[in-house]
Amino acid sequence: MAEAKELAALIAGDKAAWDGFVRRYAGLILSAVRGLLREGTEAEDLLQEVLVRLCKDNFRLLKTYDPARAGLTTWLTIVARSTARDLQRRHRPAQTALEDVPETLLAVTDVHQEPLKLPKDLLSPRQHLVLTLLYERDLEVADVAKILGVDPQTVRSTHHKAMLKLRGHFATEDR
Amino acid sequence: MSEFIKQAEQTALWRRWRQSAEHATEAPDPMLLAAWAEHRLDEASAEAVEAWLAFHPEALEDALAARNVAPPIEASVAAIARGSALVAQRDPKIVPLRRGAPAWRVAATWTSMAASIVIACLVGFELGGGLYAGVLGGGQSDIAFEQTLLDGPAPLFSDFDEEIGS
Numbered sequence: 001m002a003e004a005k006e007l008a009a010l011i012a013g014d015k016a017a018w019d020g021f022v023r024r025y026a027g028l029i030l031s032a033v034r035g036l037l038r039e040g041t042e043a044e045d046l047l048q049e050v051l052v053r054l055c056k057d058n059f060r061l062l063k064t065y066d067p068a069r070a071g072l073t074t075w076l077t078i079v080a081r082s083t084a085r086d087l088q089r090r091h092r093p094a095q096t097a098l099e100d101v102p103e104t105l106l107a108v109t110d111v112h113q114e115p116l117k118l119p120k121d122l123l124s125p126r127q128h129l130v131l132t133l134l135y136e137r138d139l140e141v142a143d144v145a146k147i148l149g150v151d152p153q154t155v156r157s158t159h160h161k162a163m164l165k166l167r168g169h170f171a172t173e174d175r
Numbered sequence: 176m177s178e179f180i181k182q183a184e185q186t187a188l189w190r191r192w193r194q195s196a197e198h199a200t201e202a203p204d205p206m207l208l209a210a211w212a213e214h215r216l217d218e219a220s221a222e223a224v225e226a227w228l229a230f231h232p233e234a235l236e237d238a239l240a241a242r243n244v245a246p247p248i249e250a251s252v253a254a255i256a257r258g259s260a261l262v263a264q265r266d267p268k269i270v271p272l273r274r275g276a277p278a279w280r281v282a283a284t285w286t287s288m289a290a291s292i293v294i295a296c297l298v299g300f301e302l303g304g305g306l307y308a309g310v311l312g313g314g315q316s317d318i319a320f321e322q323t324l325l326d327g328p329a330p331l332f333s334d335f336d337e338e339i340g341s
Contacts, residue, residue, distance in 0.1 A: 027247025070209035125226035
């Protein structure tokens with residue numbers, strides 16, 4: 001409640017509310033972006049970038065925050081990390097000059113490939129995410145269940161159904 | 176990796192699907208992603224977010240990081256001062272500049288400008304017409320003068336010639 005009032009004051013342009021917000025959440029933002037820093041980037045520069053993004057255009061981004069939908073720390077962490085990733089993308093190293101690439105890498109093999117015919121909705125988004133978490137993030141079923149807020153048995157069943165679908169689909173395709 | 180998904184066949188199936196599956200394109204905004212991280216979305220909205228997350232591991236990582244927020248790191252005084260300085264103090268003595276005049280004033284300004292231009296044109300036309308008339312008059316006298324030059328000689332010596340002949 002107090003947080004909502006403070007945010008309302010901040011958006012209305014109350015300087016003291018902004019100062020309080022910076023003091024309270026600077027540490028959280030720094031913690032959120034730790035591990036995403038590129039070489040030569042200072043964490044505190046990134047903090048400044050996040051704060052600029054929050055107050056830009058008369059607090060346009062901050063105004064999109066809705067306390068009824070998620071906690072401020074969750075939302076701020078996502079905003080901070082996405083800002084860090086945007087910066088990473090912007091500061092990608094320059095491409096290698098064409099002359100520096102060995103000729104063997106530039107050789108083009110003319111292999112005709114049939115386009116894959118994959119049904120778009122073969123797996124449901126939930127099934128896809130379950131498989132991503134299990135196979136790409138190497139998470140345990142219990143962890144996946146915790147992430148998705150469901151029972152571990154539901155994760156097992158989702159995985160099983162997804163595998164049946166994939167098996168069936170590729171069996172037909174290979175025939 | 177847990178025991179039950181270790182089978183090579185299942186992993187191969189997943190990889191084969193992953194390489195060729197189509198990507199969902201619409202990225203959720205941070206609010207939607209935060210709501211997903213806190214399990215506050217209904218099934219349909221959660222599905223839309225999950226469809227995107229399945230192909231964007233970085234965003235998935237961010238959502239998971241948001242769920243388990245690490246303890247804050249202490250920011251330096253300088254960093255906090257820099258952040259605070261992003262929003263300026265509002266001085267009540269300073270009256271903000273009016274950003275736009277009322278519509279009637281804008282209309283009146285443009286009307287008076289247009290009227291001034293019309294009046295200037297009319298006055299110019301009147302003055303220009305008078306001068307032209309003056310120039311035209313001068314032109315007429317020049318034509319009369321040229322006509323005089325082109326006329327034959329005056330009969331001044333005709334009597335003299337007659338006298339010599341006689």
